[in-house]
Amino acid sequence: MNVVTNNKWIGQSTIRPDGVDKVTGRAAFAADTTMPGMIWGKVLRSPHPHARIRGIDTSKAEALPGVKAVVTAKDIVEFPVDKSVMLGIQDMRWMCRNVMAREKALFPGHPVAAVAATSEAIAAKACELIEVDYEVLPWSIEIEDAIKPDAPILHEFNTFEGKPSNIAGKMELKKGDVAEGFARAEVVVERTFTTRAVHQGYIEPHACLIGVGADGKTTIWSSSQGQFMVRAMTSLLTGIPQSDIRAIPAEIGGGFGGKTIVYLEPLATMLAKKSGRPVKMVMTREEVMRATGPTSASTSTVKIGATKDGKIVAAQGTFYLQAGAFPGSPIRGAAGCSFSPYDIPHVLSIGYDVLSNRSKVAAYRAPGAPIGAFAVECVLDELAEALKIDPLALRLKNAAKEGTKASHGPVYPRIGYVETVEAAMNSEHYKAPLGKLQGRGVASGFWFNAGGESSAQVNITEDGNVVVTTGHPDIGGSRAAIANVCAELLGIDYRRVSVIIGDTQTVGFSNLTGGSRVLFASAMVVTQATEQVIATLCKRAAKIWEIDPEAVTWEEGAARPAGANAGKFPPLTLKELADKAPALGGPVGASVQLNTQGAEGGFGTHVCDVEVDVDLGIVRVVRYTAVQDVGRAVHPGYVEGQLQGGVGQGIGWALSEEYIYNKDGKVDNPGFLDYRMPVCSDLPMIDTILVEVPNPKHPQGVKGVGEVPLVPVMAAVANAVHNALGKRFYALPMSPPKVLEALEVAQAAE
Amino acid sequence: MQWSAPRNDGPSQAAGNTTGNTFIMSDIQYVAPRTLDEAIGAYAAAGSAARILAGGTDLLVQMRSGAVKPGLIVDIKKIGEMTAIEETKDGGFRVGAAVSGMALHDHPRFGKVWPGVLEAINLIGSKQVQGRASAGGNLCNASPAGDSVPALVAAGAVVTVAGPQGRRELKVEEVPAGPGRTNLKPGEIVVAFTLLPRPKGASDAYLRMIPRTEMDIAVVGCGVNLTMKGGVCTDARVGLGAVAPTVLLVEAAAKALIGSKLDEKALEAAARACSAACRPIDDKRGTIVYRTKVAGVLLRRATAIAAKRAQER
Numbered sequence A: 001m002n003v004v005t006n007n008k009w010i011g012q013s014t015i016r017p018d019g020v021d022k023v024t025g026r027a028a029f030a031a032d033t034t035m036p037g038m039i040w041g042k043v044l045r046s047p048h049p050h051a052r053i054r055g056i057d058t059s060k061a062e063a064l065p066g067v068k069a070v071v072t073a074k075d076i077v078e079f080p081v082d083k084s085v086m087l088g089i090q091d092m093r094w095m096c097r098n099v100m101a102r103e104k105a106l107f108p109g110h111p112v113a114a115v116a117a118t119s120e121a122i123a124a125k126a127c128e129l130i131e132v133d134y135e136v137l138p139w140s141i142e143i144e145d146a147i148k149p150d151a152p153i154l155h156e157f158n159t160f161e162g163k164p165s166n167i168a169g170k171m172e173l174k175k176g177d178v179a180e181g182f183a184r185a186e187v188v189v190e191r192t193f194t195t196r197a198v199h200q201g202y203i204e205p206h207a208c209l210i211g212v213g214a215d216g217k218t219t220i221w222s223s224s225q226g227q228f229m230v231r232a233m234t235s236l237l238t239g240i241p242q243s244d245i246r247a248i249p250a251e252i253g254g255g256f257g258g259k260t261i262v263y264l265e266p267l268a269t270m271l272a273k274k275s276g277r278p279v280k281m282v283m284t285r286e287e288v289m290r291a292t293g294p295t296s297a298s299t300s301t302v303k304i305g306a307t308k309d310g311k312i313v314a315a316q317g318t319f320y321l322q323a324g325a326f327p328g329s330p331i332r333g334a335a336g337c338s339f340s341p342y343d344i345p346h347v348l349s350i351g352y353d354v355l356s357n358r359s360k361v362a363a364y365r366a367p368g369a370p371i372g373a374f375a376v377e378c379v380l381d382e383l384a385e386a387l388k389i390d391p392l393a394l395r396l397k398n399a400a401k402e403g404t405k406a407s408h409g410p411v412y413p414r415i416g417y418v419e420t421v422e423a424a425m426n427s428e429h430y431k432a433p434l435g436k437l438q439g440r441g442v443a444s445g446f447w448f449n450a451g452g453e454s455s456a457q458v459n460i461t462e463d464g465n466v467v468v469t470t471g472h473p474d475i476g477g478s479r480a481a482i483a484n485v486c487a488e489l490l491g492i493d494y495r496r497v498s499v500i501i502g503d504t505q506t507v508g509f510s511n512l513t514g515g516s517r518v519l520f521a522s523a524m525v526v527t528q529a530t531e532q533v534i535a536t537l538c539k540r541a542a543k544i545w546e547i548d549p550e551a552v553t554w555e556e557g558a559a560r561p562a563g564a565n566a567g568k569f570p571p572l573t574l575k576e577l578a579d580k581a582p583a584l585g586g587p588v589g590a591s592v593q594l595n596t597q598g599a600e601g602g603f604g605t606h607v608c609d610v611e612v613d614v615d616l617g618i619v620r621v622v623r624y625t626a627v628q629d630v631g632r633a634v635h636p637g638y639v640e641g642q643l644q645g646g647v648g649q650g651i652g653w654a655l656s657e658e659y660i661y662n663k664d665g666k667v668d669n670p671g672f673l674d675y676r677m678p679v680c681s682d683l684p685m686i687d688t689i690l691v692e693v694p695n696p697k698h699p700q701g702v703k704g705v706g707e708v709p710l711v712p713v714m715a716a717v718a719n720a721v722h723n724a725l726g727k728r729f730y731a732l733p734m735s736p737p738k739v740l741e742a743l744e745v746a747q748a749a750e
Numbered sequence B: 001m002q003w004s005a006p007r008n009d010g011p012s013q014a015a016g017n018t019t020g021n022t023f024i025m026s027d028i029q030y031v032a033p034r035t036l037d038e039a040i041g042a043y044a045a046a047g048s049a050a051r052i053l054a055g056g057t058d059l060l061v062q063m064r065s066g067a068v069k070p071g072l073i074v075d076i077k078k079i080g081e082m083t084a085i086e087e088t089k090d091g092g093f094r095v096g097a098a099v100s101g102m103a104l105h106d107h108p109r110f111g112k113v114w115p116g117v118l119e120a121i122n123l124i125g126s127k128q129v130q131g132r133a134s135a136g137g138n139l140c141n142a143s144p145a146g147d148s149v150p151a152l153v154a155a156g157a158v159v160t161v162a163g164p165q166g167r168r169e170l171k172v173e174e175v176p177a178g179p180g181r182t183n184l185k186p187g188e189i190v191v192a193f194t195l196l197p198r199p200k201g202a203s204d205a206y207l208r209m210i211p212r213t214e215m216d217i218a219v220v221g222c223g224v225n226l227t228m229k230g231g232v233c234t235d236a237r238v239g240l241g242a243v244a245p246t247v248l249l250v251e252a253a254a255k256a257l258i259g260s261k262l263d264e265k266a267l268e269a270a271a272r273a274c275s276a277a278c279r280p281i282d283d284k285r286g287t288i289v290y291r292t293k294v295a296g297v298l299l300r301r302a303t304a305i306a307a308k309r310a311q312e313r
């Protein structure tokens, strides 16, 4: 681990390399690209929540002048339902049916065909001409309806406890014996909570432009959280080998997990292949809302027991999460993260994956963990109230530390959870007085964080500067942070380091930008590659000086003799060594590919103040402090940005965001007017406290920071509302009509 | 295969965007006449396929979503009378139907005399939307939730309408017929709003309830216009939005306020009258119970603001 404390670039909020292009509008997002001869693709989507597809007649669409190709499920590689083929966490059996409905349409918005034509208008017209013979089936949307014994079954082959069911899976985490634990408890709180489906809400809709040459060589320009994921999924779904697919990552206008799977790329590839023309597809916001993401709605029951002195002795959680039309809701995050901040001897945590006629859920920032934390952290608040203990003191008393066996399995190394609670307790915010109708709430949260595959190349240019190529799309400012790391190691100005994201055919495999892995993994490979470059440069200096390479060190951007014994030579700078490269063995560069290990989980503790307009039922967050153990803030500005962004999304989830369904089983608010994400003026300035407990397994001490900040938010807000009103809310969002109704019920009861 | 990202290739990006429009421009005729007569002529001749374009902040959105597909667009922003703000000698105002929110905001006097009307119009959308959106468009779009309408109803504004049969005048509250429908006759265009001179001690206010702080649509909107003399309310009008198929003039609420010192009893009666006037729907934006309750709350709050302003005037 790098213990150097007088860092020059690590810890600096340097200017982001892609910043100028982004603020001047020059940055090229997927929808900005064009190709000669390009035509437009459009998707025909099911209007029904659930229908068997008896037949599709595309002949009229194909006959329309201007239409160049039509594809249906027949054109997409089929993965039989009885054999799982996994790609990361995605099962291709479901992916092939999600990108194009096969036997059945399973949610309104489910693609049933796609058309490419010379204009968007003609493509839209052609979609109208496609005749789909649907056998409309009964459907269910909400969890409680989908798990009823007589519920319409989405997938007849899916069974649970021996019967066809909409429960697609169950996971159980067990530590100790909860029955024994609860027997010892003196105070027990058990509550049931519900949350609604919320969308990741990235501003850039999904888009791609794809060309397939006569030789099958395919070029994909798309916005995603992983060009390698795009390549692999497109390859599997179209049958084109990965070596023939070049996936170029466009700048990305937000993803938050929602762009970790493909929707359009396989369709556009097949349209391009069939038509011989490059095909562009851009979703409308309505398509994004109806057919992509969101994350699960949920029903959770959590029971926690403690002794009178505030020691938690047992905890149990049951989490039902909506998967949408195909298996795969984030039960692992809900069941696996929610008790992780605490040292509890007896834990039982169970997750159920529930199918219903909604779009398939996609990852959303710490998938599942915010849902679990909402329930657990609200119950802890009630427990603290019952025990008459400060809610942070209760957390501190039960905090997990180095050596604690986590409820999800591992024994923790040195972690910084305690530090986050202490920093929150000691913050000025936690002690500040509250105004009228204001309340304060706290909550903590945990996320696993990930490492995994990462590749990087570090090349010295002929003029003595540096180009770093990595393979993870930059969503959170990773290019700036990587430049900081490389400049620090090389001892040069960070502006001399240019960081780019390579396409699939120019850089080695790198896993998705997801799981908060990017800086953890790429800083590791870039460090190793840079160290190799430095070793080469030192060797070259040794050759020039005719001394032993061991006698050369690299300091402040130049090779220098290591001490007096090595001899007296003027330093050789990076520029000088680059100049001499041809004569000394050629170009200088290094490439490193690793399956990175040692990403440690992250913890956060949040303090939230709300103010309630009791006549209108409006809850506003008036002050917020997010404390997080961030390992090492390589670029503090972007670390803060991650924390603030996560909190903003959590406040939306808590107060205003929700999918609303109408009586026909369709989303009734598929746009930003009625799907209420907070706008800037809805939020206070979100304060952050960065606690730095370096990750011992990382050269710079990096821990993932991007997902933890969403985990505690909804509970912190709900606990603050309780503190303001003396009334607890067990269902999200705490929207004005619901708050007002609850206040009136409370008033009537008095 | 040739690739072009826009940063290297400006023209190709522009070409991409034009072919990308969902509505094909050549299917739509566009005229921007300089006189009202020409506008009426073109508009009336084209029949039901024609649409008036003021700021376009409703119309273009509706076209993009495919909700309306006009054959002819008549842009009225080049007509002097429709974009003018005129203060009459006696202190009244005549505001062209196509005047943008920002133009009205920048008028040196209008907001001093009609702060409630101005704040209602300025609540529409964002700065960008304000540069275009008009009160005429807000009224003729006939959404029950249009923000400027309750304030204009409370202000007692009168609209001048011109059509193939000549000019006529209507009260603002007579224009909407239901969601998305107006009482304008075929070929008729709203030309201007007339606001009468107002006595000393008169002022107005508009408040809306939205779940967010901006970029949202009113769940309830309430405009209150008051005249105060010696602490007594001598005249009042109340407009309520988003609680019925059209914006309502709530005479019972006004009656409760007139003659009172705006004491608790009068406010309670006026708030009740507002709640009683509500005929809302349950929808994704709010429940019947919620809207009914909030109408009364906003009445109280808007009255308090209008009264304070009246005192200062």
Ligand SMILES: Cc1cc2nc3c(=O)[nH]c(=O)nc-3n(C[C@H](O)[C@H](O)[C@H](O)COP(=O)(O)OP(=O)(O)OC[C@H]3O[C@@H](n4cnc5c(N)ncnc54)[C@H](O)[C@@H]3O)c2cc1C
Pocket (backbone or CB within 6 Å): B051, B052, B053, B054, B055, B056, B057, B058, B059, B060, B061, B076, B097, B098, B123, B124, B125, B126, B129, B132, B133, B134, B135, B136, B137, B138, B139, B140, B141, B145, B146, B147, B148, B188, B189, B190, B191, B215, B216, B217, B218
């Ligand atoms: C981002 C955004 C935010 C918005 N926020 C709000 C908000 O907060 N509150 C709100 O009330 N509205 C809001 N709107 C809706 C819209 O901006 C307003 O209704 C605005 O006042 C419309 O005015 P306009 O001049 O743009 O109308 P246009 O779109 O030009 O016209 C609207 C309709 O009225 C007709 N019309 C226009 N002028 C005349 C005329 N003189 N005679 C006859 N018919 C006419 C048009 O044919 C059309 O049918 C928002 C819109 C957007 C895009």
